[in-house]
Amino acid sequence: MVRQLKLGAVLMGVGGPGQHDTWTHPEIPGDASIDIRWYIERARQAEAALFDLVFIVDSQFITPDSPPHYLNRLEPLTLLSALAVSTSHIGLVGTLTTSYNTPFNLARRLASLDLISGGRAGWNVVATGDGGTAANYSRDEHFDYPSRYGRALESVRVCQGLWDSYEDDAFPRDVATGVFLDPSRQHRLDHVGEHFSVRGPLNISRSPQGRPVIFQAGDSDEGRDLGAAVGEGIFTHSPTLEKAQAFYRDIKSRAAAKGRNPDHVVIMPGVTPVIADTDDEAREIERATRLGKDFDKNLAQFGRPFGWHDFSGYDLDAPFPELGDLGADSFRTQAEQIKKVARENGFTLRQTVEHFMSSTPAPFVGSAPTVAAEIERWFTGRGLDGLNVHVTVPSEFARFTDEVLPILRERGVVRADYEATTLRGNLGLPIPRNVHTVEREAREARDARVPAPAHA
Structure with a gap:
């Protein structure tokens, strides 16, 4: 597959960090962060521009000083389920913490979104940083750093195991014979680990993409190792191309050291493009x-x-x-x-x-040709595989989709049409095979090679 730029849309409603005044813009409804119609319109706007995914950030602790969007917003999977039936191709990625969720619940909710959407779900795995969250979950203290990342890795591994509870042919649904389930294709997990004990099986089957795509955004050594171990998409922030290239090399090399194909790790820094008629005008707006x-x-x-x-x-x-x-x-x-x-x-x-x-002046600010050229420079220079574009004001987002993307599309940097109906398909990621199917086929192949015993 030809390498092309991947695109995510971060839907921030009335404004996230550093956007305390966004809610005052005449195009932003004051209740945008809890108005499903606003999200549907933005998701359809992104899908019309052939974006790979929409991304819903989340946290569960606020103060009166939190950004407007954080103060009053919808829960990610509930929101994404509504978007699933309002769109057809775009991926649906939500943030869910491993610090204050249990793996079985996470696996079931994400698998449900994956089936509802026809294989378009993604999970941004976070080890919650806001210590105040502990008090919302009956804890006197927040988890320490090693525990947070230990829980995160174990949570993902347990969820992946649960998502393989059923092989793809587990349900014959044969009316003539009265066979609904082939029990040999259902598998318990029986996981006992440092943080969790989960019996299984999960009571939901795999989706057309096998299982949700795993995203991760930590920048510490622990975060980078977690991303290299399980992340299929990496959300990050890089103020300069040189720093972006260093991060890119580091994550890809860590993934390769863990036996993974680095091409199956898609790095997508978050950006807030500013597009104007001239470069000077865009810089003044910034x-x-x-x-x-x-x-x-x-x-x-x-x-x-x-x-x-x-x-x-x-x-x-x-x-x-x-x-x-x-x-x-x-x-x-x-x-x-x-x-x-x-x-x-x-x-x-x-x-x-x-x-x-x-911070420093943002890199993607200027006229449409200037921004397109800078994006192409970062992409061809291996500073990124994609962009996570923060979306608030619809007309500003439209300047990116309607003026910048056509230039990149003409140069072959971004797609001219969707390649698939699943998130994995559009990101160029393989469908993970069910581990039990792989083991069974290997066992059957070994048995077939063993000659039958001679009869006296």
């Missing part, structure tokens, strides 16, 4: 919106990697405070990076907030 209107909201959001630490009582123009190991059990990699950059640059707290909330 500058005007980068920090938003309210520094206090950015300061509150800045506390999230540190377990929603309150920075409002600090002197903004004093050196960045000494925080010790604050953030170690939250978003550790991000927290440590903030501390490192502030220390090495001698930043004040205000400068640190402005640096990280504005």
Whole structure:
């Protein structure tokens, strides 16, 4: 298959991190994040542009300072099930935590979405970083870092085992003989591990794509190892091509070291393109919106990697405070990076907030030809396999789909039509064979090679 750019649409309703003012835009309904009609329209807009997937992010802990979209939004699998019957080709990917879900429940819900959609489901596996979530699940303390990632890996392996509970020919449904199930094709899991014990079998069959596609987005060593071990799609963020290429090489090499085909790991950084008639106009739009209107909201959001630490009582123009190991059990990699950059640059707290909330100028900003050329440069330069485009204002998304994508399509960088009706098919990923079928066929082949005993 010719390598082509993969496309995801991150549906953010009234605005996620760094988008505190998005909800005030005249094209955004104030209740967009809980209005299924808004999601259906955006999903159909993405499907008309031949996107591979829509992606629903999630978390289960909020404060009054959380971004507008986080404060009031639909649960991912409920939402995606509605999109499944409103679309026909686009993949449906949702975030579900392994820290505060059990594998059997995860496997059943995701398999249901996969069947409802005809094989278009995907699971973004997260080891929850927001420590406050623990109190919503009757826990006094959040899981520590090793436990979170240990649970994540074991959860995925258990779910994959449960998704193989039935071989593809398990249900003859033969009315003449009265045989509904061939019990030899049903398999218990009998898993006993460090974090979970799951008997099985799962009470739902495989979908046309075999099982949901696994996505992952952690950037720590533990996160990268998890992605390399089980991720088929990797969500990330890279501010420059050089950093994107380094991440790309690292994930692909880790996957190869684990015996996986690195071409079966699709790397898709999140982006927020800004398209205007000229490059200068696009950069001015980016500058005007980068920090938003309210520094206090950015300061509150800045506390999230540190377990929603309150920075409002600090002197903004004093050196960045000494925080010790604050953030170690939250978003550790991000927290440590903030501390490192502030220390090495001698930043004040205000400068640190402005640096990280504005970051460097985004790479995909300019006129449609400029943005298309930059995307092609990153793609051919192996900085990415696809893009995860943040979607809020419909007309801004339309500038990307209607002006940038036609240029890339003409150059053969993006598809001219869907290749398949499943998410795996469109991402160029193989259908995993049922492990019990593989074992049975191997056993039958061995038996066929053994000569029959001679009779006296």
